[in-house]
Amino acid sequence: MVTVKIDGIEVQVEPGTTILNAARKIGGEIVPPAMCYYSKLKGSGGKCRTCLVRIAKNSAQNPNPAPKLVASCSTPVADGMEIENITSPQVLDARKGVVEFLLLNHPLDCPICDQAGECDLQNLAFEHGTAQTRYEFDRRTFEKIDIGDKIQLHMTRCILCYRCVYVADQLTDNRTHGIMNRGDKSEISTYIQNVVENDFSGNVIDVCPVGALTDKTFRFRSRVWFTKPYDAHRNCPKCAGKAVLWMQGKDVLRITGRKDQFGELENFICNTCRFDKKNASDWTIEGPRHIAKDSVIGQNLQLHEKHLSNKVPDYDNKQRLLS
Ligand code: SF4
């Protein structure tokens, strides 16, 4: 095991562990944000630069700092390494710059985007973004593409994180899409429509950190914060059958995989569970799903509760309204 310090907190990890995963072992707010890294997808990471950190001391043998900030998702730790994330003004400043870059071509259409409330980029901008943009040019735009009847690609919102490409590559047996061209001409290739044939293609929706890949069976049916998420499972011959049902009353509006505290799926789920089991009776409901307080959807729920508590001081009444 090697010992490293992140923002002054010591942790022991296996040699070869990345700085990001060492930070995840500690947990809490010192964990750098990650828009492209996905621990369950091999080769992911190193694309978005949101996870930049400062190495203040390279190792016990080499106490010099690294000459520039490094991507924590793809930099392995060394024994005695000291890393700064939220304690470094340089890192926080660079992260602001990265958010600004990610938003250069990303439309500011949260009010009409289905991903709003659970969008990693929205959360990131909420925490690290600035209120104004310095960008004076037209954002690039694309026509929406239907990927079969269940998934829609809105390339205009894509931040080119490659996660959907890795899902298609590693979970489906016949990848037919990828990222074409370079620089600001890069885009998901035209062959993406064909990926829908596979049983696990729906996972591209869950891994997409923005609203570029959305569930057509849910689009515009409700804002996500007006639905109630429940953990549920079923006996599925294809996948673990563990999912989240997003319900309004008795109606199941949407089914997704379960995400952990880092926003990654605990298990990939199959398209049958995701798209074809929209009756609550298809599932054993375990109980309400916990929503992270620091997400935009969590903020909305808190504001909603605060609003109710201001208007309705009586606790029972408030619970009735929230239920
Ligand atoms: S469509 Fe979504 S998952 Fe795919 S590269 Fe773009 S942002 Fe990433």
Ligand code: FES
């Ligand atoms: S999460 Fe590290 S570069 Fe994207």
